[in-house]
Every structure is written in structure tokens, then in C-alpha cells.
Amino acid sequence: GQNIDQPTEMTATEGAIVQINCTYQTSGFNGLFWYQQHAGEAPTFLSYNVLDGLEEKGRFSSFLSRSKGYSYLLLKELQMKDSASYLCAVEGNYQLIWGAGTKLIIKP
Amino acid sequence: GAVVSQHPSWVICKSGTSVKIECRSLDFQATTMFWYRQFPKQSLMLMATSNEGSKATYEQGVEKDKFLINHASLTLSTLTVTSAHPEDSSFYICSGSSGRASSPYEQYFGPGTRLTVT
Numbered sequence: 001g002q003n004i005d006q007p008t009e010m011t012a013t014e015g016a017i018v019q020i021n022c023t024y025q026t027s028g029f030n031g032l033f034w035y036q037q038h039a040g041e042a043p044t045f046l047s048y049n050v051l052d053g054l055e056e057k058g059r060f061s062s063f064l065s066r067s068k069g070y071s072y073l074l075l076k077e078l079q080m081k082d083s084a085s086y087l088c089a090v091e092g093n094y095q096l097i098w099g100a101g102t103k104l105i106i107k108p
Numbered sequence: 109g110a111v112v113s114q115h116p117s118w119v120i121c122k123s124g125t126s127v128k129i130e131c132r133s134l135d136f137q138a139t140t141m142f143w144y145r146q147f148p149k150q151s152l153m154l155m156a157t158s159n160e161g162s163k164a165t166y167e168q169g170v171e172k173d174k175f176l177i178n179h180a181s182l183t184l185s186t187l188t189v190t191s192a193h194p195e196d197s198s199f200y201i202c203s204g205s206s207g208r209a210s211s212p213y214e215q216y217f218g219p220g221t222r223l224t225v226t
Contacts, residue, residue: 040220041219043201044217087152
């Protein structure tokens with residue numbers, strides 16, 4: 001079957017660094033997305049990884065290892081506004097498979 | 109760029125009535141639009157995929173006669189929930205893809221519509 005696993009919830013401190021992991025088992029792989037979703041709002045695109053390695057965009061970085069079926073989203077210099085759910089989604093064969101999301105709680 | 113709007117942002121209707129939700133891509137042409145449903149504390153669930161001028165492709169378990177999708181132009185898609193029931197109460201989100209990004213699944217999401225059926 002197809003499966004995407006993410007931790008349900010994580011807590012971190014303002015100003016710190018947090019890594020949100022995503023593991024996947026899918027039939028076919030064309031790329032992996034990370035989205036941010038604030039409560040009651042639609043998701044916002046963060047990153048798209050196709051090749052192995054780390055891609056950095058400001059405070060956010062995303063890593064992919066296709067051989068391990070593994071990705072992580074790294075958030076640096078955490079701000080209170082980063083409190084949100086982070087969704088991992090894998091582009092398989094003609095479909096996008098969503099993880100359940102990781103709720104990130106930022107404490108002062 | 110890549111802005112998608114939805115209307116209405118929230119709606120309350122009585123059981124048995126129909127509700128239409130509009131999704132518009134404001135500054136790009138959405139060759140493909142996706143409709144999602146999201147229940148509280150759950151992930152997005154794809155309902156259907158529609159290409160402009162074609163019939164929508166529905167996911168398994170989604171009743172196409174109940175959730176009517178029309179993608180009449182490259183900037184407008186509509187979802188009509190027919191004969192709504194309380195169990196249809198959910199957050200409905202649309203997204204559009206121009207097909208020109210690195211992935212056809214690189215989507216831009218609308219703000220969502222909160223439907224409450226009483």
C-alpha cells in the first residue's frame with residue numbers, strides 16, 4: 001500500500017530549530033512537497049524536492065533521500081507565526097498522496 | 109502571483125438544499141483544478157481533479173452525482189454540493205495548477221469554504 005508518516009505533533013521554542021520528518025512508501029515517486037497550513041486556512045506551498053539533497057529557502061530547508069524514502073523540513077530561528085501544521089505530500093504516479101500533517105507548537 | 113480565490117468563504121445551509129462554491133484563478137490560467145475536503149484535525153482528502161473543458165475525475169468513494177464539478181474556463185471551476193446533509197459539513201478547498209511549474213501538482217490553493225449543513 002501507499003503510506004506517508006509524519007509525527008502528529010511537535011513542540012519547539014521560539015528562536016530554536018526544529019526538524020519535521022516524513023517517511024513514505026509509494027508506488028512511484030516524482031517529487032515531494034511540503035506545505036504549511038495555519039488553522040482554518042488553506043495550505044501554502046513551501047518546497048518541492050525531486051533530487052536527493054538539501055534545498056534551502058531562507059529560514060526553511062527541505063531534505064530528500066529517495067533511497068531511504070525520507071524527507072525532512074528544517075525550520076530555523078523559529079517565530080511564533082510558524083505555529084501551524086506542516087503537510088508532506090508525495091507525487092506518485094498520476095496522484096498526490098498527502099500525509100496527515102505535523103502540528104507544530106511554538107512556545108515563547 | 110498565483111492567487112486563487114473562493115466564494116463564499118463560509119456558508120450555512122439547511123439539509124436537503126444545494127450549495128455552489130466557486131473557485132477562481134485570478135492571475136494565471138489553471139489548466140487543472142483540484143477539489144479537496146478537510147475534516148477537523150485531518151489531512152486534505154482529494155475529491156476530484158478537473159481539466160478545463162473535460163469531465164472531472166473523481167476519487168474512489170466520492171459520489172459524482174452529489175458533488176458536481178464544472179471547469180468551464182481556465183479561470184473558473186465550481187463545486188456544487190447537491191442535497192446537502194450534515195455529514196457534508198466540512199472545509200472545502202480548491203487549488204489550481206498552471207501546468208507550467210516544475211510539477212503538475214504544484215498547486216496554488218484557494219482560502220477554502222467552510223460549509224455547515226444544519
